[in-house]
Amino acid sequence: MSQHHLDAARRAAAGQGRTAEPGYEVRGSGPTKLLKFSTNGIPATNRVQLWEHHNSKALISLDIRTMDEAPLQASELNMHFPSLKFAQVRGSAQVVERNERFIRQNPTDVIAIFFALEGEAFFYYGDGHESLKPGQAVIYDADRPFMRGFCKGLHELVLTIPRDDYLALSGGKPLLKPQVFDFLQGKPANRHMLALAKLVRGTLSGKPQPGGAADPGRAEDTAMELIGLLARGEGNGTDPGYLATARCYIEDRLGDPQLSTAEVAAAVGISERHLTRIFAEAGEPPSLYILGRRLELAKNILADPTQRTTPVGRIAAAAGFASQSYFTRAFKTRFGAVPLQIRKNSVLGATL
Known part of the structure; x- marks a missing residue:
């Protein structure tokens, strides 16, 4: 050399x-x-x-x-x-x-x-x-x-x-x-490892993740919590670690209309009551967190120029909504506009 x-x-x-x-x-x-x-x-x-x-x-x-x-x-x-x-x-x-x-x-x-x-x-x-x-x-x-x-x-x-x-x-x-x-299998420990893998990959790529975990200012702390879960074993984790794994699991299952708080708790390896408490302490109960992430997903799809001809009903289903009418009401409550208006605004913005 x-x-x-x-x-x-x-x-x-x-x-x-x-x-x-x-x-x-x-x-x-x-x-x-x-x-x-x-x-x-x-x-x-x-x-x-x-x-x-x-x-x-x-x-x-x-x-x-x-x-x-x-x-x-x-x-x-x-x-x-x-x-x-x-x-x-x-x-x-x-x-x-x-x-x-x-x-x-x-x-x-x-x-x-x-x-x-x-x-x-x-x-x-x-x-x-x-x-x-x-x-x-x-x-x-x-x-x-x-x-x-x-x-x-x-x-x-x-x-x-x-x-x-x-x-x-x-x-x-x-x-x-x-x-x-x-980490692609279903045991809680594997899901903690999957959450850690996604955190590492998302942080390196600079892509934001739910809860801001890909922010370099928070990524190290979140990773430490997940490593602690893996090192101590089931039942000995901390709330921030369980929260990170739960958010990762929810993100992977947003398109499933049957996704429930009970399912998320079982996937993470804690009780439903425990899961509800840690989400509430983070700002909102898990059911509202799931709804919010579904609405954000739908909004991102509506704003995607490559999806401008996709029917709104199909987008609602892809985001885990079984009812298009409920999706439209929830969407307007969250963003102050109906889905088609968001799409129209995105198209106009892309052409200016």
């Missing part, structure tokens, strides 16, 4: 302003910092070393090897908070490892959560192994030896939390072996 490229990598990973060097971009100088890395424009012979260097500064130090003769293709989007780190990682086939010697030389003192989005992977650790598929997440202590391999490439989200913070959230319970969650 040329010293020129290595110096550029170090400047970018350390957050010393923007750099025009191939592969790197750094934004932000406050408590939240965004970093981007890509192998595009980097000589093939330097890619693995720069990829290792970026990860060592931006996420986790790794010993990385490619699995074929093709040049490494990789990109990473990182967001740093005071305690947590979020990342979205894409790459071609590779093996990443932290063995005992490497860990002694490169201690990291973090717990990592890997969310598989695309590509199957093998995960070897201590005296065991896991085969991870898209839709699964694993929590593991990054200072315990492991090897992960991606035969057909990878697309994943990653979150790291300092071990001391994790231990505080878990009640002092150390993470001695990996914990695997099928």
Whole structure:
């Protein structure tokens, strides 16, 4: 690797302003910092070393090897908070490892959560192994030896939390072996993990989420609450964590007219009374929250130029309303105009 490229990598990973060097971009100088890395424009012979260097500064130090003769293709989007780190990682086939010697030389003192989005992977650790598929997440202590391999490439989200913070959230319970969650399956713990995955992805993409959780100013706190739910186990969570999972579940089910407070409570793993209380403390009961989110969804569809010929009745149904007349009344009460007027205003605004 040329010293020129290595110096550029170090400047970018350390957050010393923007750099025009191939592969790197750094934004932000406050408590939240965004970093981007890509192998595009980097000589093939330097890619693995720069990829290792970026990860060592931006996420986790790794010993990385490619699995074929093709040049490494990789990109990473990182967001740093005071305690947590979020990342979205894409790459071609590779093996990443932290063995005992490497860990002694490169201690990291973090717990990592890997969310598989695309590509199957093998995960070897201590005296065991896991085969991870898209839709699964694993929590593991990054200072315990492991090897992960991606035969057909990878697309994943990653979150790291300092071990001391994790231990505080878990009640002092150390993470001695990996914990695997099928975050697309229906158990409450899996739904907490799904809510965490959506929080990480939404925050990195800059897309707002219900309750403002994708706001960088709130994302770290919400993530901490969800990690606490996962670390402590069922029945030992905090109200903000349950609220975040409930909002995520509601968002996924807005189109179901049968969605109820009882269903949401069961999905989250608490009683209906408990759910009603935490929503009320956040500003409104769950039934009104669901109605509000449905109306916002319908309004967004009505304002979408690509949906201008979609019948209002179909939009109402897509937002979970079984009755178009009730939808129209509720919509006018909420926004002061009937649905067709909102659509007309959006069309006029788009043509001005």
